Amino acid sequence: MPNLPDVVLWSIPAFALLAVLEMVSYRFHPDEDELGYAAKDTGTSLGMGLGSLLFDAGWKIPIVAVHSALYELTPLRVPVLWWTVPLMLLAQDFCYYWQHRGHHVIRILWASHVVHHSSRHYNLSTALRQPWTGATSWVFYVPMILAGVHPAALAFCSSVNLVYQFWIHTERIGRLPRPFEYVLNTPSHHRVHHASQGGYLDRNFGGILILFDRLFGSFTAETARPVYGLTKNLSTYNPLRVATHEYVSIGRDLAAAGSWGDRVRHLIKGPGWQPGATDRPEGTPA
Template sequence: MFDLIQHAIPVFIVCLALEAASFYFLPDDDELGYDVRDARTSVAMGLGNVAVNLGWKLVVVAVYAAAYLVSPWQLPADHPLTWVALFFADDLAYYAYHRTHHTIRILWASHVVHHSSEFYNLSTALRQPWTPFSSLPYWLPLAFLGFSPWMILLQQSISLLYQFFIHTERIGRLWKPIELVMNTPSHHRVHHGSNTQYLDKNYGGILIVWDRLFGTFEAEGERVRYGLTKNVNTFNPARVATHEFAAIGRDVWRASTWRDRWGHVVRGPGWQPTTTTRHDVSA
């Protein structure tokens, strides 16, 4: 099966090199640029994600295909309106996926990888989890609705490709109508911020309209502080990939009741049995 993301890897490499060169020749005191160790970790996380998905995509295709076959209708791939509907359905599914992966700790344990860098550049986009398994249920309804599995996977790849290019400080605010509708570098910088007012904001994939509709939008204001409110302080890819799962395990082990153990798994990041707090990691 054609994998757009794998074929885009050379494009990613060229863009990373160009952005890094731009920081070298045109430095900006207000922008963090690149750190070699950080970028190397991000690339390693991306390559690990690709390797895991080589096998996992087979499971995804099989499940989507089963749902598609039992769907009461199959939407025609040669009709433009099918692709328009898929675009919006995929983007809404991504919003739901993204929001719950910030608000349910066991899901956050996978997604936290993407927020673990204290830098914000194109290499940050490559910092992907090695445990992508929780994403399947969010797009499964699209197969039941009659979208072909290959169409769903292609649209997912298009969304990820778009999101790669918004992980940059080199682009400021865009034309207001674009900022109103689209997810932009400015909006996504907010999403990667650990500043209090930026937590739990701007979950959109390609569009920012879902955040505006559901009350999770925040415009970029004060300088964004990237990373987590409690940073992992490591460049070890294995630790980056697993640190929150390990923290959940420790909290569950130490909990005194089954209710508290369950809370550490399904409540928000940073939840404690005796008090409900803001989560201790960036949204």
């Protein structure tokens, strides 16, 4: 297995430089239609990002152990070659699409991912607002492991996907030329994903590519200006509360539930589900 670079680690200086440049751009070229940066919000995003690095280091131990065990069980092997790496990146992006979509429509998974959507601002610091419970994603990549992709190669592909998504968290870039907008996940497409309007909810789940959204019916183009955040926004900048608020809400609902069936449904139904309510279709308010 060739040594693969730690893409995220090498990208940190670029993250910092680009965020500073974006802040400066708001200072010299303000736009009344763009929210820009707010000190408390940015501080929370940075705190969430630093916390995720620490917690992810711990989550990696059991995840790598499970992936490695599954890799040893399968007789298949995918070598790391110049032509297999693009195919692995494509497969990882496909798995990421379903992982991301699942984290929007299954409440116990949303409890982790909601952190990333909790800011009412949309700038490069928002990309750093990551959950502290990242152990909810590993199962979506089991097919790649069973197909013979080495866990280290999967980690590399996941890092590339994560790094790519940093630059699309901005209002400073408008729409790109049409061929790019059709194939790639762009700032315009991802602004829709972070919006809280009913027509924009649960749309544009892609990582690097937007093609899977077009293929599976979850694509929506940016038309009206997005309103960022949650359908019920938080009133705190405390990173611990931001990281855990939906788990606390789930705990309250489980305690108040009248049956074990309702307890299970509180976990696996979509955000906002309550006993007696119908399932919330994707793309409608919670």
